[in-house]
Ligand code: ATP
């Protein structure tokens with residue numbers, strides 16, 4: 001029996017999390033869901049967007065399945081997602097981008113995974129204005145890249161590649177200009193690559209990489225990069241396969257791992273029952289893989305792909321003429337699993 005912390009989230013969160021839980025349970029994997037609140041739902045009940053009980057639950061279970069959260073505007077609340085990342089040292093953000101048959105995009109045969117360093121780089125939060133006579137004359141932001149942090153993320157990327165039987169790791173950088181920060185990251189990558197002779201290693205400068213992603217996306221396999229480049233390239237990759245509604249993400253840390261949809265809480269469609277549950281369901285598949293339930297993970301992924309390929313029982317974002325909603329689509333996926 002697996003113990004997993006379950007956070008339904010805000011907006012469309014509860015509906016897509018509910019759909020994903022039903023799909024996961026249809027595989028027969030035994031999970032005890034430890035339900036906890038965060039985001040607006042927690043503010044309403046406990047006046048705290050991230051209650052101690054939620055943190056404790058994740059600390060104990062070490063695995064969390066999380067719907068999208070809204071950070072309340074005003075009231076001085078910190079972003080819940082940032083706090084979770086820092087509390088559990090979630091250093092690796094992993095996002096597969098694999099083309100779907102049945103989703104209309106200009107790109108075919110995309111099958112790549114971005115592994116983004118998520119704790120350092122330009123997002124270390126060390127930023128300030130330089131003032132002269134109380135006038136803001138300049139601003140500076142400091143990027144931190146450590147040898148340890150680089151080793152940790154690049155090692156993770158290679159281990160992931162090995163486990164997922166992927167063939168190539170592309171390290172993305174800007175070492176021609178950022179000779180220290182990007183230079184160190186690249187140097188560490190070249191060193192670690194030697195320990196994985198069966199996996200091809202290449203490095204690419206981020207601008208050239210961006211162009212190649214939209215001209216020859218099929219040439220990429222695993223991409224590993226620093227925080228800012230990873231933020232941008234992983235959204236770009238999601239766009240290649242049809243957008244954020246289809247993209248799942250894992251946040252892997254030293255103290256816990258957290259699985260989620262990449263999109264937000266989409267308040268505009270929150271009460272309509274039409275949110276696409278795909279990203280959340282695929283986050284569930286990533287989580288099952290992480291906890292060693294490989295067959296269940298594969299079964300879910302295949303069922304989702306079949307339902308999208310058939311293009312009938314899908315949410316309106318995938319088929320404008322569809323009158324089906326979140327629950328119909330999840331039920332169609334469940335039928336594929338149990339039949
Ligand atoms: P947040 O403030 O939590 O990020 P948001 O309104 O920015 O919420 P996003 O999820 O970032 O919402 O996405 C922007 C828009 O994309 C949404 O307003 C919604 O119309 C659409 N969208 C996002 N996710 C889904 C989904 N799962 N199914 C259908 N449409 C979606």
Ligand code: MG
Nearest residue numbers: 263264265266
């Ligand atoms: Mg958003």
